[in-house]
Amino acid sequence: MSHIKSRKHAVAGAVPPLTAAATLVALALPAIAQQAPSLPPVQVRDAAAADFKADVSANPKFTAPLVDTPQTITVIRKEVLQQQGAVSLGEALRNTPGITFTMGENGNTQSGDSITMRGFDTQGSIYIDGVRDLGAITRDTFNLEQVEVVKGASGADVGRAAASGYINLVSKVPQADDFFAGSASFGSADRHRLTADLNRKLSLGSGTSAVRLNLMEQNGGVPGRDWVKNKSFGIAPSIALGLGTPTRIYLSHLYTKQNNRPDGGVPTVGLPGYYYSITPSGNAANRDLQARQSFAGLTAAAPDSSNFYGSIQDFDKIEANMFTARVEHDIAPGTTLRNTFRYGKTEQFRMVTSVIGPTFTTPGNPFTYTVARNRSDGQNRASDGGQGRVQTNEILTNQTNVSTEFMTGAFKHNLNAGLELIREKQDKRHLMFATGGTGANNATVPAASLYNPDPFFLLQNYAPQENGSYDKGETTTIGLYAFDTLKISEAFQLTGGLRADRYRTRFSNLRMPVGAAGTTAATPLTTARAKDSDTLFSWKLGAVYKPAPNGSVYLSYSASQRPPGGDAFTLSTSNTSGDNPIFNPQKSRNIELGTKWDFMDSRLALTGAIFDTVNRNENVTDSVTGVSEQIGKRRVRGLELGVVGQITPAWQVTAGYAYLDAKILRGTTGSASATTDGPLQWTPKNAFTAWTSYRLPMGLTIGGGARYQDGVTRSSAANPATANGIYSSQDYWVVDAMIGYEINRNVSLQFNAYNLFDKKYIERFNNGGSRYQPGVPRSYMLTANVKF
Template structure:
């Protein structure tokens, strides 16, 4: 049994207040004599525990219906899940949905931040905050995030250009009309030290104005990784005006500061299939995974700023107009050293202490900027005797990216001559941070990209009857991409100046049948498009996917599924069959006319299940399973790719997390994550050097205790079985990042 108390969420608090008023009024009428001042007796209102894990809707106004009536696979990961899992980054959050893996980068280029693969396609450029494309290849912290929304399948109608198989949206925390505050302090393995503050205050008696402040500070290492460091802080104030009135205004600012020593990875010598001809075979002594191959001067310095203004106005009952303006900028200064286990020198095969591994120092000087404005209007209307839920709007955005090229300065004093070039090396088994330094400095070369978009969209859900409804949407988007590449200082290479522009038309349609009020069966079809230069780079090579003479890649997806809210609508169950085809991936220029013959097709299909919510008022869970086949249907005509599996696309992925709250304040929880074998190369021919990433299963656990209403403790243990696994690997299989070994974190939470 529990009683309604002050909720820590604006919608929950409004519901509680309305319930109390509704009950108190008749009680007052029955117990207070006429014209006499009376005192009401105490009223206790029983309620079930709040369903913290189960979402009802996504934050975007483009979705006009609750999730149970939305004909598309959508996973929402709420902040309560992140709290119970001690999850602090977007990567941590995405472990709660199947079909997602992580990327490390090309051979000599390390992907940084949230390098996400979603159902077989790179989605790093399809990450949004409050419906606006985020900027920068950075690691996103969850301290200021209300929930993470993963929308799967082509979503060009929702977001415009992007990944062929979906996008990720992060909903920011905003002020609400209550006084509330909580703080956390976490200590854990790997010298973890982290603290957060979430403070919300009403600024007037009515609660129409409120202020919220979220803070974060962290200083930690990485478990079983020598010398790697994660250090940073975040500052996120926000102001709300007009809460509870027809006109509501929100202003927010976010600053993130990161000063990390990045992880270039460990050599992949212990993985199945690893071999180097120069060592005479695959059986060599294991390399300690904690080895750090970089220098003390390696760094990943990130500064991010984001300012957002949002205005909402209710024009009439059921009709609301919203406008959001965003300016954002992210600057990244990266120097990272990556080992290349495919290049090992063995002066003495009998003495492994003499073996050397090649290093590739690399750098990135990147600045991303965005200026965006979106206007949306939603309206619930009755036209022609049918109920319509409209959502339409206009979007404008200008995105810029500047990249300064960095070069490693390797010479006779800090490298060794191999062929006609100097290369950096260190001991394979005992890397020395004190070895002669290889500096990484700008060489004068740079690239500048700018993408400007203008878009208009319209969605409508028509309720044909209590059992049938149709959802449809269309989007037109005009894009223009400008690209300038400048050569290194002192070279005679000519600058490259390219541009591209065009129009994208995308749409989606779904039919929903509701056999009961708490369930739906649906079919849906959707499209998306990705023009050349979507990631700010155009290519002068005819047939390259980023060449201006190429048409946009196009994705089409069909899905059939069912959704049910069961157990008194506390638990959401979903199942879906899907198929996505992405076309126009590559091209071949005619040697005479120069015209490009465009082809290339990848198909991703499978089935996905999920369950989110409560089994009982004390028992919560979030779970998902996906069986996916991702293959190249038509690949490059000069390579053996046709019929190959798409890399980083495991066939089976599954995730489960569950907690149970005992009556005396103790909460126990745990989870399991499974990721199947992943192909390392999109090639139908045999891959001799680390052909695949092995499958893995990881177990996690949690124990929480509420000492009193103001103070609680929580213990999280990760990877209980201390399973060795690969979290991400680079395209060549030279280096990888290990998954978190067995480790623990203790969090103290103060509510005040």
């Protein structure tokens, strides 16, 4: 039994707007079709001339240009994504080093954007236009202007957040212009993708209004993976009123729908570092067989990485709606008041089959080798086993902030201050009759052949439905913040921020009974309730020295807090869980020393920084005494370098390198799996990424890129005990290439080749080391682009 040392308080008991979309199309299409001679000439937008480099963040909380902002910030613009053919957030994040992706614990399979950045889980620190975006969804890029990756403790910006920083997705908005851009892509694994971006200036309000409609449809498989598929649709209508006037109104809606067949992974048997052993037991004959089976496991060949071990009936259905209204008013020159309202809802219904451990039944006969499949935990009236999910996430928020410039004596201020009201809810329902197996609770799913799995295996009594069990969580937050850049002289300035969040989290769950009353298999109905409330203070301060107008040298310090329940609203009543509200928030701080320079008339930016991030108040349970204390501490020290922009008007580049020295400073002790002085799981020591393109005469553009990443470990144990599976992945290089041809000013073709040298590597693997998802092999995509 575990005991607790703590002085904190105790535990207490859509439908898409098709009508709106049709209205926008009706507004826009007749205007495109008109050929009256009185119309102004068509304006052609030259995407090839656009720069990879951003000078400022889209977030008004950053009160200085990026070159003068004392923090590592990577801005990935849509022009980079278009050249690379990057269609998901995961693909976009390949342009910044130090990010990895995870797969889940043991037999459970995560879905959506499961991101680790600089050694910390960042899945709950993803934002759209500065508003937190939760839900297990794979985010698409079709409605994005750019992706901003902010690194280091950033609680002053966004409130509760990962110690590593956060990711902000910046949406497209209507422009005071007329244009149309569309694309049709076809590629390996029978993939196709269609997009359209239509912007039309309206005559309302003396031509100060505009509408914009972004559309996306895609369908197809995943290169190198049998039977896995991704199918999605998205529509994003928006309208802007008062463009170019002191008062501007933006109304938008984002609707996405996905119907995928998810990937439960491939067994890690036969991969470098794979280990397998059975503890001998029984009589001499059994021990001899077990020894031969252990040897068979160690020497078995790796199965084909394209094998699909799931069921053809696996599915992952997601529907998401997000409504946003933003009003901006220029009170006076240099002073703007903004108010943003948003309601978002994401619904997911999923069932996935994953693989667990192998069995080498007859050593020396590969036809008898099997691997167990997991769809539930055998008590699917009580829980979903991690493979089935019926989950709804909702957010309702209102942000009001003011940006202003003013003088106090000889000092100039750029100030942004505001109030944020947030209500976030998560409702997770549980399933029965979802396993499709046999035996008790229909839980026994037939094992798969290791080398020839059958995705058409029979599902018994398969009728997924809710069983009454649930997990519900709700967090309400009131946040006050202020940011200021104080210009002391042309050479010196200070940048600071402060945020206070008053939050309240409530959590409840219910588990339906399992088994007949009075039997050993009986599990009674159980309920749990917990709540937590507190005030979090986060802040940052940076000193900037400008030896020249185009450069800066800075030193910054930032501090954040993450309360129990974190980002998923799941409070715990476990005596050892950090999500138990008896414990205090985790606290992180980041110290960063860096420099930023703009060259070539500010067309090219070079950045470099060394940093030291520490997260403390982590829970540690002593393996001998069973006492849980908040004494855990981990640290990530490192270096990050970056370059982005134009070397010449025809030659563009974006590249980054990160060195991460990550370790557990204080963790568990007194056991074989002690973590003190161990590495941080999922954290590469070295990571590099680069993409460059060159525009040649005759309408040709060539481009290419490379990515390198060191291997990562699945455990933070200092001296990990030998266990079945793999302990770490291998390092890898991947090279991509692109060639484009502009047929005329309206039509162009683009051909992308991915993983040119067909490198086999692990994209992600699970905490148990038993299964992985392979990186995409050599594959291709041909895209036709149209613009008017």
